[in-house]
Amino acid sequence: MIGPIGYGSLVIALVISLLGVVASIYGQRIHSNAMLETARRATLVTFPLLSLSIAALLVLLVSGHFEYTYVYQTTDLSMPFYLKLAALWGGQEGSLLFWCWLLSGFMFLTLMRKWKSDHDLLPWVIAITSFILFFFLILVLFFENPFNRYFITMDGDVVSSLFPPMMSLQANPTDGNGLSPLLRHFGMIVHPPALYLGFTGFVIPYAYAMAALINGRTDDRWLKSTRRSALFAWMFLSIGLVLGSRWAYDVLGWGGYWGWDPVEISALIPWLTGTAYLHSMVTQEKRGMFKHWNVALIILTFCLVIFGTFLTRSGLLSSVHSFSESEIGPAFLAFIAVMFLASLGLLLWRWSDLSSPYQIPSLFSREAAFLINNLLFIAIFLICLTGILFPILSELLTGQKVTVGPPFYEHATGPLFALLLLLMGIVPLTIWGSTTARSLGKGLWKPALLALLAPLLSFILGGNRWTALLSVWLIAFVILATLMDTIRSVKMRSRTHQESGWKAFSLLVQHNRRRYGGYLIHIGVALMGLGIIGIEFFQTTTQGMIAAGESLTLSNYTFTYEKLDIADTPDGRNSAVATVLIRRDGRELGRVYPGSDYYYASQQSVTRPGIRSTLGNDLYIILVDWLEITTDGATFKIYYNPLINWLWIGSFVLIIGTLVALWPARNRRKAFSLEGSA
């Protein structure tokens, strides 16, 4: 009965989402509150319905109903409980259902919280989000149904189908295929949901923007109402991206964290446009500018979210994320095209209504800084888009596929990222309205000069590439400029209000959460940049085959291979684990255990690096191979990754910063704020 409950509630949700679209549009046309109430209820009810469907699939997954295709393909008996749960998003069908569920959850929350306050916008928000949900549910039900079962036909073929074909028997496999060994990692539990939360979260601001355009509301209501959901989505998108990197670092065993793979980039590009949006959104709130631009950015971000979901599913590009090719590619492409053109049409239709009398007052104003920020993000986005589409574009134009790899992206986006860092350091000192070059220079020379210590230090430590030194300077500059501006404000406040330094600081942050949340995010990004510079510019590596008792050396570390243990595990792996002792200048630092797991069922091996992490560096050791018979010779590859951990630390700072900006103000007193919060 569990399966029928699962797909039954899917079918009802499909019908109801269509009802939501029709009732909300018709209700507005005939000005019927009763009809709008129907639309609201229809939208509210999709969430429990899809929750039921998700629950049904989870029950099937954890209880090993291998007659269900999806359960067979993503789980097996030996998998631990948490991985069986995570198998919900381990395949295409489950991921799409999960996508729908998250979207309906966001709609549910929005309607519960905003029905009264946004009464004029929400009917169209319902129509738009329900339409998107309707499209995805059609994909789930008719193309990628997670509730398909295996049947054996008269001819003895095994087919996967929702309903039994004529004269067939249900197949009952005793065990499943199991999740791909590469996906059996802690990252699997958190990375896909975070990314999907980020993806679906951006649908709400988009729907609000479209609702505002349709209703002809040219004020900032749509934007203010969805500010926090955009920030929330952005935070999860950031978390998803970082977790993906961490996962790649832990599992793929190549000593790297980001490979400029098309699928990675397809998750990065909505983050780029989303980040641009978060900044230009502030400009509209504060100064009433960039109205067209904000709508354009949220349309773009939404389309890129769908594009990202589509790209990983299309089989169009070669990528390490080898998802299956599927029939839903063309449907996705058509959907994106329709949504993009319709949204753009709406924007053009309302173009003149969105005019704003304000202009950018000066090249050094905060408005200008935000504009440059946006241009840089869009430029990076365009480069990334060109990169992933290059094989397709070049084939269309010249008949020959041409691909680009990491060097292309690094070379093209590097200077732009550097400019973004520079801007990040300058922006705390700009003010709305106008800043003169003189006042800007007065505030900036100190952090700029002080920051020179950082490249000096790294030069003494052996860094001598000018790009690396420049990047290190930029990072120090961002952090110093941000901190010094904060200290200056705290001092000013404590003087004028006669408060202690700490109290002044905490009140300052409380009254300007968004500004100081933003500062913290900037510092987090700068720290992440430090980690990236460390691994990109200063990674060193060695490799070699050694017998037990012998050592390899890398810079002033020695790595001694002590022993190798090979054993079968209860969950169907053959696990080889080497013990490696690390010494630095003769002093013992500890042992690491690089290994390799061979999964019998899928006949695939997965490398597990042994990593010794400190704030200064990672020693990252891979057991490449070993001699089966004697077990005395083993080959290791060792990476020395300086500063890499600042990438992860910075991401925590970024999350905390976002939370500070997201946290609702306890009371909305504004009288105390010293300066306009950013």
Next chain:
Amino acid sequence: MISLEDSSHTEQKKSGIKVNKFLIGGVLMLAAVVLLIATSLKGNAQYYLTVDELISGKVKQGSSVRVSGVVLGDSIQYDPRTLNLSFIVANIPGDNQEIEARGGLASVLHEASLDPNVSRLQVVYNGARPDLLTNEAQAIMTGKLGEDGVFYAEELLLKCPSRYEEGVPSQVVP
């Protein structure tokens, strides 16, 4: 360039000058992006070829290219001392539609690995043996074709479409 944004929402009478500014700003930014892309493409872009195309000399020898083929499991040789890895790949079509028409990637890979008539290419690579390097895996390699007809790969990417995605249960209890 700076005032390009506000230009779009000022009153009609000014729009003549403003629109020009908008255009100039936009064109400048696009020019910068195009310039960055163009300079970055130099030396960093590779032709994506099939084994057939590579062997027939479609591109100049010694230039960096990307090749896709199916791995022949029996040919894999690996020396853990030197990390020298060598194997043979067989040609598979590069066109997605052709692959679809022949029953999907998995069956194309399977057929190509068995067919003695398709062209083959010896590949040499130095580094850790990738976990996914197995019979009938699709290898996507970046590197150069040497004068000896051997492909020297600098980067190796592997895909196994058949294993998780299309497998149907073999032993089933009705």
